[in-house]
Amino acid sequence: MDLSVINPILLLAALMSAATPILLAATGELVVERAGVLNLGVEGMMIVGAIAGFIVAVNTGSPAMGFIGAAAGGAILSLLFVFLTQVALANQVASGLGLTLFGLGLSALMGQSYVGVKPPRMGDLDLGPLSDIPVLGPILFSHDAMVYIGLLMVACVWATLKYTRAGLVLRAVGENHDAAHALGYKVKRIRALAILFGGACAGMGGAYISLIRVPQWTEGMTAGVGWIALALVVFASWKPWRVLLGAYLFGGITQLQLNLQGAGVAIPVEYLAMSPYIVTIIVLVTLSADKSRAPGSLGRIFHASH
Amino acid sequence: MIRLDKRPQPSRAMALATPLLAVLATMVFGGLLFAVLGEDPVQSILTIFWQPLFGEFAFYYRPQLLVKGAPLVLIAMGLALGFRAGIWNIGAEGQYIMGAIFGAAAALAFYPLEAWWIFPLMVICGGLGGLLWAMIPGLLKVKFGTNEILVSLMLVYVAEQFLSSMSLGLLKNPEGFGFPGSRNLQQYASAHNAEIITGSGMHWGVVAAMIAVIFAYVLLTRHRLGFAIRVTGEAPRAAKFGGVNPARLILFCLGTSGLLAGLAGMFEVAGPAGQITLDFNVGYGFTAIIVAFLGRLHPVGILLAGGLMALTYIGGDIAQSQLGLPAAAIQVFQGMLLFFLLALDVLTNYRLRFGAAEVA
Numbered sequence: 195m196d197l198s199v200i201n202p203i204l205l206l207a208a209l210m211s212a213a214t215p216i217l218l219a220a221t222g223e224l225v226v227e228r229a230g231v232l233n234l235g236v237e238g239m240m241i242v243g244a245i246a247g248f249i250v251a252v253n254t255g256s257p258a259m260g261f262i263g264a265a266a267g268g269a270i271l272s273l274l275f276v277f278l279t280q281v282a283l284a285n286q287v288a289s290g291l292g293l294t295l296f297g298l299g300l301s302a303l304m305g306q307s308y309v310g311v312k313p314p315r316m317g318d319l320d321l322g323p324l325s326d327i328p329v330l331g332p333i334l335f336s337h338d339a340m341v342y343i344g345l346l347m348v349a350c351v352w353a354t355l356k357y358t359r360a361g362l363v364l365r366a367v368g369e370n371h372d373a374a375h376a377l378g379y380k381v382k383r384i385r386a387l388a389i390l391f392g393g394a395c396a397g398m399g400g401a402y403i404s405l406i407r408v409p410q411w412t413e414g415m416t417a418g419v420g421w422i423a424l425a426l427v428v429f430a431s432w433k434p435w436r437v438l439l440g441a442y443l444f445g446g447i448t449q450l451q452l453n454l455q456g457a458g459v460a461i462p463v464e465y466l467a468m469s470p471y472i473v474t475i476i477v478l479v480t481l482s483a484d485k486s487r488a489p490g491s492l493g494r495i496f497h498a499s500h
Numbered sequence: 501m502i503r504l505d506k507r508p509q510p511s512r513a514m515a516l517a518t519p520l521l522a523v524l525a526t527m528v529f530g531g532l533l534f535a536v537l538g539e540d541p542v543q544s545i546l547t548i549f550w551q552p553l554f555g556e557f558a559f560y561y562r563p564q565l566l567v568k569g570a571p572l573v574l575i576a577m578g579l580a581l582g583f584r585a586g587i588w589n590i591g592a593e594g595q596y597i598m599g600a601i602f603g604a605a606a607a608l609a610f611y612p613l614e615a616w617w618i619f620p621l622m623v624i625c626g627g628l629g630g631l632l633w634a635m636i637p638g639l640l641k642v643k644f645g646t647n648e649i650l651v652s653l654m655l656v657y658v659a660e661q662f663l664s665s666m667s668l669g670l671l672k673n674p675e676g677f678g679f680p681g682s683r684n685l686q687q688y689a690s691a692h693n694a695e696i697i698t699g700s701g702m703h704w705g706v707v708a709a710m711i712a713v714i715f716a717y718v719l720l721t722r723h724r725l726g727f728a729i730r731v732t733g734e735a736p737r738a739a740k741f742g743g744v745n746p747a748r749l750i751l752f753c754l755g756t757s758g759l760l761a762g763l764a765g766m767f768e769v770a771g772p773a774g775q776i777t778l779d780f781n782v783g784y785g786f787t788a789i790i791v792a793f794l795g796r797l798h799p800v801g802i803l804l805a806g807g808l809m810a811l812t813y814i815g816g817d818i819a820q821s822q823l824g825l826p827a828a829a830i831q832v833f834q835g836m837l838l839f840f841l842l843a844l845d846v847l848t849n850y851r852l853r854f855g856a857a858e859v860a
Contacts, residue, residue, distance in 0.1 A: 234649065274839065283504070283850065284842040287588055287649070291789055292842060296835030302828030303537075413828075418657045425650045464665035471654040475636075478651060479644045497506065497850075 200453045206333045210341055213445025215399040217344045219423035220437045222395025229388035230368035230491035234290025236396050237420025238297025243268035243397025244404035245301040248411050257316035260405055261398050268397020269390045276386045283495050308411045352434035368489035371496040381496050425474045431487040447473050504850040514848040522840035530833045539823055548815030561814050563701025567772050568813045570705040571764035573806035575788035577712045578757030580797040585732040587753045591652025592761040593785025594659035595630035599762025600769035602629025604776050607691035618690040630762015631755055638754035642747040667776050681777040685770045693771030705767030717799040790838045
């Protein structure tokens with residue numbers, strides 16, 4: 195075992211990148227849940243986004259187009275969830291599970307002829323002299339654009355929820371849909387938009403895995419990141435900044451266990467690979483006591499009877 | 501303008517009709533999907549649904565129906581108990597893996613001893629493995645209020661890692677020329693879950709599935725505990741006032757579903773699969789969720805739904821080898837079925853009204 199091969203600066207730099215897929219997906223899901231909808235299909239939307247983005251990126255040669263395609267892919271899949279839960283008034287837990295199962299199959303079908311293909315590389319953003327600062331430069335300022343877009347997304351969601359009218363309406367719908375309906379807000383329309391946003395974010399998160407993290411397409415490659423993102427929203431008590439914190443925590447653990455595998459620690463690889471999932475459980479346990487922050491109408495079906 | 505009016509009582513006729521309608525809709529849209537993939541839609545659907553039952557080689561495929569259906573029914577039956585009470589165990593795949601590992605480990609510990617008690621011991625250990633794995637989300641939910649959906653699912657990934665550790669390490673076949681995977685239990689007479697009647701596909705897992713269905717039926721319709729499960733699902737507050745102990749109910753539902761999933765894994769590894777390998781699990785734990793819903797969370801319904809789902813697995817295999825249909829297509833097909841079912845379910849609880857909306 196040689197721990198000295200782990201460079202703390204590179205580890206922290208990699209952490210930011212490792213956290214991005216979880217961050218994107220969790221931010222989207224946070225908006226969905228603040229609107230009062232529990233979408234357990236994050237994993238499905240992520241994997242469909244991963245392959246949709248991959249296909250678009252390979253065929254256009256542009257990673258940026260890939261991410262747009264991924265957002266579209268995730269959003270289109272989430273349309274199914276909109277239809278099931280908002281139009282057909284189906285159970286949200288079952289519909290979300292269905293979305294994940296369907297998404298895993300669909301992505302495998304779409305990705306058949308893309309196994310082993312190399313996607314175009316997305317270069318790091320050129321931030322000029324900033325990336326030359328010692329220590330901070332490589333950690334903070336030498337990443338691809340998506341890392342910053344993810345951060346920007348958290349800031350935007352936070353500001354929108356806190357300071358804008360749209361955010362207030364969204365929260366009202368999530369806290370008490372009957373009251374929001376009585377005030378004349380279109381509960382279903384708002385929820386549908388929130389779900390689509392969540393789908394687009396999850397799709398981009400998935401594409402970050404297939405285009406940048408790995409970069410390759412393999413079936414089921416999101417490997418539970420979507421579920422970790424769901425756990426993260428609970429961990430964050432539905433607050434955007436705590437999602438960021440949580441995503442870095444999980445990104446850090448993922449990266450650290452990868453580095454420990456590389457360093458040849460005496461712990462077998464399989465047990466190291468378990469760690470992100472076990473940590474998720476531990477975090478859920480320690481933070482489950484406080485559920486008071488959950489949106490009031492979370493997971494409840496809304497049907498305007500009059 | 502179409503309007504939905506809530507029915508005062510869910511329609512029984514619709515509750516029975518929607519699964520059938522969903523199957524029909526899936527056939528139509530599945531056919532379209534296959535057409536998009538460049539196959540003849542009618543031919544593909546016939547291959548999936550007709551060939552295994554009445555085709556030329558049906559004598560070979562019919563027993564497979566039991567082999568593939570048994571784990572699905574066994575797992576789905578346990579899940580349905582929880583789903584009825586609003587307790588969502590979606591980590592059956594993990595419990596299935598743990599059951600298989602525990603069961604196989606029990607047998608391999610005594611290899612090459614031949615004794616009558618080895619197989620019963622494996623059954624006990626397999627069930628125990630699944631039970632213990634499901635108790636983790638159960639106890640955490642009871643003690644800390646942790647969300648059982650997320651915990652049970654996380655444990656699937658943990659179990660998968662554990663499986664690869666076992667098949668590369670502790671349980672690896674010492675005479676396996678370095679290949680990952682345990683000894684083949686089919687070649688270990690005392691541990692082999694052999695067919696009870698040769699050529700019928702009927703192994704002990706099928707028997708266990710039948711027993712589980714009967715037990716669940718009696719439990720739900722005749723027993724106080726079944727009543728508690730149903731009340732908790734339909735009216736949680738009423739259940740509380742009625743003296744239902746939620747903690748015990750959670751542990752019972754999760755424990756039972758874990759036990760059954762563990763048994764399913766153990767029967768599979770000792771019989772059709774034969775050995776613990778890196779990927780001997782084929783996703784029965786997830787497909788069983790579809791089976792449970794398709795069967796309306798009712799024991800008899802689950803039995804039928806399990807058969808149907810087994811049919812799509814077998815038909816999918818045939819379509820794969822004969823028509824070159826990709827394996828994932830059948831997974832999409834199964835997912836579609838769940839979607840149509842959930843979407844059509846609106847007809848059970850609501851009445852469609854056509855015409856202009858009234859002014860409120």
